[in-house]
Amino acid sequence: MHDVSTHVAHHTPPQGFLRKYVFSLDHKVIGKQYFGLGLLAVMIGMVLSWLMRIHLVWPNFAIPGLQWLSSAGAPGGVITPPGAPAEESHCNPGIAKFGQNR
Numbered sequence: 001m002h003d004v005s006t007h008v009a010h011h012t013p014p015q016g017f018l019r020k021y022v023f024s025l026d027h028k029v030i031g032k033q034y035f036g037l038g039l040l041a042v043m044i045g046m047v048l049s050w051l052m053r054i055h056l057v058w059p060n061f062a063i064p065g066l067q068w069l070s071s072a073g074a075p076g077g078v079i080t081p082p083g084a085p086a087e088e089s090h091c092n093p094g095i096a097k098f099g100q101n102r
Helices: 016-020 026-057
Strands: none
Touching: 016 026
16 A cells, blocks of 8 residues: 555635735625625715705705715705706606695
8 A cells, every 4th residue: 555645735814904804705704894884884874864854854054065066066955966957847747746735
């Protein structure tokens, strides 16, 4: 019989921050990334919800930073995509008059 020696390759763990935490293949690190991304999405959603509620309660309240989001000054305090109609006259007449006395 001959002696069979097996060579086992030992890999060192990734050393750099990007390789270890951003481009990781480890399922535990990926789980932490997923958890962190979920928390970030919750925080952004809460802030946007607060801004919408502030705008509903105080429509004339100046929201800081809104002037940088829209060069037109965000008519009515809402963020509209470029090219979207800003006036009610461009909207569907049935929807624009909903709830108003004629």
